[in-house]
Ligand SMILES: *[C@@H]1O[C@H](CO)[C@@H](O)[C@H](O)[C@H]1NC(C)=O
Ligand SMILES: *[C@@H]1O[C@H](CO)[C@@H](O)[C@H](O)[C@H]1NC(C)=O
Ligand SMILES: *[C@@H]1O[C@H](CO)[C@@H](O)[C@H](O)[C@H]1NC(C)=O
Ligand SMILES: *[C@@H]1O[C@H](CO)[C@@H](O)[C@H](O)[C@H]1NC(C)=O
Ligand SMILES: *[C@@H]1O[C@H](CO)[C@@H](O)[C@H](O)[C@H]1NC(C)=O
Ligand SMILES: *[C@@H]1O[C@H](CO)[C@@H](O)[C@H](O)[C@H]1NC(C)=O
Ligand SMILES: *[C@@H]1O[C@H](CO)[C@@H](O)[C@H](O)[C@H]1NC(C)=O
Ligand SMILES: *[C@@H]1O[C@H](CO)[C@@H](O)[C@H](O)[C@H]1NC(C)=O
Ligand SMILES: *[C@@H]1O[C@H](CO)[C@@H](O)[C@H](O)[C@H]1NC(C)=O
């Protein structure tokens with residue numbers, strides 16, 4: 006007996022020892038430094054003449070303007086950690102760096118899923134409050150990921166702060182709309198995003214993931230190294246390697262979490278963003294169905310009611326069915342469900358202090374507090390809201406209960422789970438006593454987790470969906486899908502339709518393989534001519550065919566925009582595109598399933614499929630929709646042809662609109678009129694029949710807009726869900742006219758009409 010037990014213990018300890026002691030990285034000492042590599046990939050090269058580690062002191066201030074943050078970093082000291090010595094151990098390696106009163110011990114180890122995990126121990130006596138770490142780079146190297154990045158797919162040459170926030174309006178200082186938006190600190194920049202994530206993939210076939218949520222900056226602008234800045238206490242870094250970029254993405258997604266498959270009903274048609282009450286919603290449905298638009302759902306973001314402000318109507322953030330605005334909604338939902346049409350709604354983490362729910366939640370003490378122990382109240386543009394404290398288990402459960410009762414309990418099948426990125430860094434107190442600075446990036450993850458648990462506890466996962474825009478590491482585990490937030494209703498690369506493509510691809514590289522976007526964009530500024538054209542609406546719908554979910558949005562100024570219901574011609578052109586989305590959905594479903602099971606994103610950058618093709622590594626605006634369809638959405642205005650790059654494949658490429666065959670590699674010009682989104686399938690695809698029947702089932706119909714009906718129409722049933730953009734937009738005009746007073750009179754008439762009838 007005794008002997009047996011001893012043997013077992015010996016055996017077990019041998020297994021434990023063997024699995025932890027394996028070091029899948031190597032350290033090579035040099036005359037004045039050392040190299041750390043995974044296989045033949047050099048990760049760190051420390052030389053006393055060019056150290057990898059710097060520590061220091063300073064102050065960071067986060068100025069918040071309605072979800073836009075201006076982050077000012079004052080570094081007071083930056084010390085090079087040149088001197089080092091090794092402290093060796095059987096299962097970890099330690100490198101001790103010293104300079105004056107700073108001592109930092111870097112530990113290296115192999116864990117179950119990562120060949121190299123690096124941690125830092127600040128042993129003092131003086132403690133740093135910031136750290137910079139350099140990872141070896143090559144000048145030709147490319148870098149991808151960073152969460153959701155709208156302006157660049159390859160991040161090389163730029164610096165990316167990791168702080169969830171509004172993406173900004175315009176996002177490009179050389180554009181007029183950004184200039185106006187910046188008067189309200191809301192213009193954004195190339196790196197501003199709702200969903201940053203300190204993860205990157207290198208073309209040298211490794212990834213690096215930083216675990217902490219503290220403010221960090223990924224700098225990829227030096228030819229010889231990448232420098233990662235972390236404020237506060239530094240957390241763990243994970244490194245992984247693989248022989249292919251796709252293998253790396255799969256390893257990352259198995260580590261960070263994979264998304265569940267979408268409900269079947271999503272694929273039966275378009276989810277139409279409509280508003281205005283039960284009657285309007287049913288009218289829109291009828292009209293769409295008359296134009297043969299397949300409809301899977303009606304998304305009514307104003308289900309909780311609207312609020313009159315001097316600027317128009319806004320959503321009433323009081324998360325329950327508003328029977329004044331939507332009479333009989335409960336039975337309408339049931340009736341529509343019988344016809345195979347779902348109803349979807351809208352929520353966010355705030356509660357309007359004028360609403361019926363607020364007082365009770367305040368009495369329970371469930372809000373984020375301010376420094377005087379009162380609910381922290383934010384002005385969202387003439388209405389004030391408190392933020393539910395998700396760090397308090399009781400408030401968290403309370404909000405979950407609200408979702409289960411007021412949404413799922415009413416038969417609502419999905420919702421936009423908006424916001425998550427506004428949490429201030431200071432002046433706020435949380436139940437768990439953490440600082441706003443530390444919680445800020447984790448807030449969207451908590452928000453998605455809460456929504457996910459509500460769906461799971463109601464036993465509705467796979468039937469109910471919610472879509473989030475804000476995110477951070479961990480969102481992968483919870484969000485049922487992402488959407489790309491608020492694009493401008495234009496074709497600009499920085500913030501218009503084109504930007505949704507790098508957004509989806511960089512999310513795929515960061516472990517989120519299921520995303521979609523608002524068809525037609527969101528941010529509208531009618532008085533400045535920023536309105537959605539019929540062309541934008543249809544080009545945007547074309548692009549949405551090759552995404553997992555096809556959902557329209559009216560935008561923040563519905564009357565200024567072309568809508569799918571603006572004219573019979575637009576409605577039927579839109580309907581044809583939605584039919585194509587439905588037609589290929591067997592394939593889309595297969596891609597979504599593959600993402601859930603294997604972590605292969607539904608929309609993939611070209612280089613994941615063609616890593617040996619140098620052109621595939623610098624293609625940003627075309628992508629692989631699964632392994633068999635190559636898509637190059639039209640993202641510029643007024644074009645009827647498109648030059649598409651086709652890589653060399655063992656199969657030939659077939660253009661979906663006329664079955665012409667092309668052998669890559671090369672650029673090929675194809676026709677791309679409105680209604681003909683350029684897409685090519687691999688002739689060897691098992692889905693070949695599905696793809697080749699697109700042109701026969703949905704023959705190309707030239708789109709001829711009727712000028713009298715295609716222009717923006719009038720109606721008073723619209724409102725805007727969002728705040729920052731809308732309050733930005735409303736104040737933009739006044740800032741603008743204070744600088745250019747004479748223009749005030751020219752535009753006065755138009756402006757006053759918008760102020761009264763359009764919801765801003
Ligand atoms: C510690 O490890 C380093 C790197 O592997 C090696 O060069 C050095 O000789 C080791 N030192 C001791 C004392 O084992
Ligand atoms: C360390 O890395 C450098 C840079 O890649 C390389 O030139 C050198 O050969 C490496 N040294 C050793 C001993 O591996
Ligand atoms: C280390 O800290 C002590 C006490 O604060 C100070 O007197 C000393 O000058 C510091 N040394 C260096 C090298 O900064
Ligand atoms: C480490 O290397 C061993 C042997 O090659 C391999 O079996 C194991 O999967 C590796 N582990 C990691 C985390 O890379
Ligand atoms: C940090 O180093 C100190 C001193 O060597 C040690 O006591 C402590 O356990 C280390 N902490 C961690 C988290 O490794
Ligand atoms: C509906 O919303 C309005 C605000 O627009 C509010 O005054 C009213 O109380 C709400 N009704 C219900 C039933 O919630
Ligand atoms: C809908 O709600 C009303 C109360 O507002 C209730 O009287 C009615 O029975 C409900 N109908 C259904 C089908 O649940
Ligand atoms: C805290 O919020 C309350 C309202 O909830 C407000 O009256 C008070 O002025 C705020 N205090 C501070 C320090 O911001
Ligand atoms: C937060 O701090 C307060 C005051 O120090 C303490 O009473 C409370 O227990 C702390 N809460 C948690 C969750 O640690």
Ligand SMILES: *[C@@H]1O[C@H](CO)[C@@H](O)[C@H](O)[C@H]1NC(C)=O
Nearest residue numbers: 156177178179180195498499
């Ligand atoms: C910003 O706008 C300018 C002028 O339109 C354009 O040349 C540039 O490429 C844009 N930058 C980005 C990142 O979109």
Ligand SMILES: *[C@@H]1O[C@H](CO)[C@@H](O)[C@H](O)[C@H]1NC(C)=O
Nearest residue numbers: 587588589590591592694695
């Ligand atoms: C999709 O798959 C279903 C079930 O296998 C099949 O009945 C249907 O015909 C397929 N649709 C198309 C367009 O191929």
Ligand SMILES: *[C@@H]1O[C@H](CO)[C@@H](O)[C@H](O)[C@H]1NC(C)=O
Nearest residue numbers: 618619620621622623624625
């Ligand atoms: C992409 O890279 C290849 C090879 O490095 C180069 O020939 C090509 O011009 C680049 N294409 C674009 C669109 O930048």
